[in-house]
Amino acid sequence: MIKVSVVMPTYNRADLVGRAVESVLNQTFHDFELIVVDDGSSDSTRDVLNKYNEDKRFRYIFQENQGQSVARNKAIELASGMYLAFLDSDNYWPLDRLEKSVPCIESLGMDYALVYGDGYSVDLDEKIIGSSDRKGHPDSCLYDLLLNNFVGMNAVLVRTEQVKALGAFDETMRSGEDYDLWLRVAIEHKFKFIPEKLCYYLVEGDRVSNNFEGVMANNERSIERVFQHMDSPINERKKRNIWSRFFNRKGRYFSQNRQKTSAMRCYLRALSYTPLSFNVWRSILALVK
Structure with missing residues (x-):
């Protein structure tokens, strides 16, 4: 073989x-x-x-x-x-x-x-x-x-x-x-x-991998699929951290491309999972400067 x-x-x-x-x-x-x-x-x-x-x-x-x-x-x-x-x-x-x-x-x-x-x-x-x-x-x-x-x-x-x-x-x-x-x-x-x-x-x-929005949409599907798996060991606290990190990263991409409305929408979504996240609040402050 x-x-x-x-x-x-x-x-x-x-x-x-x-x-x-x-x-x-x-x-x-x-x-x-x-x-x-x-x-x-x-x-x-x-x-x-x-x-x-x-x-x-x-x-x-x-x-x-x-x-x-x-x-x-x-x-x-x-x-x-x-x-x-x-x-x-x-x-x-x-x-x-x-x-x-x-x-x-x-x-x-x-x-x-x-x-x-x-x-x-x-x-x-x-x-x-x-x-x-x-x-x-x-x-x-x-x-x-x-x-x-x-x-x-x-x-x-x-x-x-x-x-x-x-x-x-x-x-x-x-x-x-x-x-x-x-x-x-x-x-x-x-x-x-x-x-x-x-x-x-x-x-x-x-490169195909430069299609950030398409990649992120599929990543979101993939993460959700893991959470729905009956043997997934991920608890609710970890799930909130994962989604917060995901939407903060997506927001930074929109911010870098001067799409402020889309960026803020992602940051607010991130905050809905982790309201006290220093990293998300830092991203928001950088956006509104």
Whole structure:
């Protein structure tokens, strides 16, 4: 059985997908397959990818455009690896990414479903312009995860059986679908942090993840779904803190974009959950200055 199935959706990324593919095929860890699902590209993506067909670890699938959740789920359906790793076609991995991830998850018990690491942000010239530095989250991390998504999609290694048991990604979501899946996994399983930079994330204007309002709408759905789960361990006090943090963060986004009415509406919603929150009152004072 193959150890790792690498899942890569792509759409009109002919200029970048080759870099992503080669960062996988050149890994120092060799026991993997790479499944690329082309979500209906109309550029030369197919031509770029055809040159990798001779590599037995590489598999290319074309589908009509249905969104990245459907594309990822198609690859997961075909996956034969014990573990799943994800790489978007505009990002790329350091060459020891899998070598650092696989031994970690294999050292853990089955109560651990997922390991994750940090990453660098890069520009189009591959210059590092930022990084994530996650620390301090417990292995039983559902509450922390409900407060904020700290698990980067492209720095994850997760047990295939757990993902398939949960139905994989929600195909009705065009953004925020990774957070939704991590929450569902975290209800019953632990996560382990790897203190390493495991991905390079490209920062540019047309990324799906830049659709903040769509992401937040789907995040709200995902959080509510956890609260409705019969086995959710989240009590009422924690729920109020989670919603307050959520609407305060949403309000700050509107404030930064000079949408003061929408921002105030979010801040008041946050206060309805935690009337004495210093952070929310600070956001309101910053808005009315």
